[in-house]
Amino acid sequence: MITYSIIIPVYNEEDNLREMYRRVVQVIDQLDGPTELVLVDDGSKDRSLAILEALHQSDSRVHYLSLARNFGHQIAVTAGLQYAQGEAVIIMDADLQDPPELLPQLIEQWRSGYHVVYAQRLSRAQESWLKKLMAYGFYRILNQFTEIPIPTDTGDFCLMSRQVVDILNSMPEKHRYIRGLRAWIGFPQTAVRFNRDPRFAGEVKYTFRKSLNLAIDGIISLSRKPLKIATYLGLMAALVAIVMIILVLFWRIYDAPPQLIGYTLITIAVFFLGAVQLICLGILGEYIGRIYDEVKQRPIFTIKKAVGFGKNP
Template sequence: MHPTDFDRTPGRPELSIVIPVYNEQANLPELRRQVAEVLPQVGADAEVILVNDGSRDESAQLISRICSEDSRFRGVHFSRNFGHQAAVAAGLRYARGRAVVVMDADLQDPPRLVLRLLERWREGYEVVYGRHSKRQREGLGKRLAAYAYYRLLRRIVKEEIPADSGDFCLMDRRVVDLLNAMPERNRYIRGLRAWVGFRQTAVEFDRPGRFAGEANYTFTKSLGLAINGMVSLSKVPLRIATYFGLMVSATSFLLAVFFVVQKLTVGFEIRGWASTVVIILFLGGVQLLTIGIIGEYISRIYDEVKQRPLYIVRALENVEEAAPPDPQLFDGPVR
């Protein structure tokens, strides 16, 4: 039985494609062309949801024009920039398809691969994600950082986080409804995608460089996303702080015993300020690191307690309302 054979809601398209957009005016015309070429090959009804994440260029006007010219395209406009993960979450909320694809607007996720993702979904997989076999036009430093990050993440997280994969994926309706039902604000979609489980598989592809323009994800934003992924999915950073405390305490105790023995046996005296300064700086660094780690978790508690919305929608185009959750969300079909 196909994973969504139980879901035959009238009027629900076969496929939704969610595309977050932030300052992508140089890429939107080509993106529309390539996506429009793929849609007729889907073999069923499809929709494309363009989420304007508070763009400061002409992206909003281009999205409006695309939506007015092609009813398959839908526009969701934020009141300001809320971030990539919030834009993905909004797209998932408004997507109505039995299968939902998430991809970037810079064409680094080739639209033609949507057909391959659909093939694996129709074979019975609930999550089909793209895995980068090669990254084109990316510096050595960025490739090494991505390689190290994914390996570190896999070691500190209990769930199986796919290495060398991003947000580009296809998710079954049931998976999307589960993600929409999660109340947390600090979302790491690719981590939550792995957390929900179900049958998952990868589609390998060479990730091209941006079609046009400069990358919107700066080093600072990438670092923030990486920290968010580790903190939102694992308690290991807190344990690292504990381990540092135990290590410093044990080292201090051993040094104290050593100095006492030296004093009683050979009359050794500690001289100079260098050792004292080094010890103070080391302890200060450990304390600041520990406070920083704890602060990351507390800041997330603070965000959750405020209960502010994840995003604010300013305008909708070709969209009436958010898709309702599936009635069999937590029950599912019996296989």
């Protein structure tokens, strides 16, 4: 019976894997129950998969999945969740920004009765002020959109009980925002605060585009309020049109010189209405696109190889 499963998604992390393994093993050797490492190769193009194979050969606690292509971080975590067998499941990144030395504190809170123990960042080492500002703003905006409170300044680094993981695995949706879904599930949750370390080696995998897509997925998957924004924009455009009609009638009736004249007024009106329509279409398109992905009923991921697991899910 496995007590702890540690899921680590891997994408082009050959420079980090051996140091990550060394530090994780130092921690799990001191834990109070059998532990497995579930390493998920997300279609890496470097030697990451070969290193995972070597780690498995040298340590039977290392199990690994090789996805058939790059599916993205959230899907790689989802694959790991479906194969993890532990009573407590921990998610962390391979770049050592999530310190393995924090695991005993997460486990301590789980032992005291919490089903979800998430690591909350107090600081972000070696990140630009712009990225810190965007991260700060995103979590606050997200909480304004969602009906379920999402803990601020948290990532996927967390511990979840088997009960929570089983519920997550029963959710079939394709566009997944793990930190939002674990909050939606409920159960007692608490934070362990830490200072986030810089990457041990290599380049940052979450580019601005990927971070933006994740933010959009988080908002769209947890809230319908953007649809209400489209409604409000339409009402605002209608209100502006009514005001302009009243002004035009006033100028005609009282033969007053118009304050807004000619092509300038027409151009502003066209651009304003065009912008409102495009924004509304974009919001609708995000929801319709997700409906399209769901109704196709394709699997969330495909696996090329699964090594070290006693049984498949």
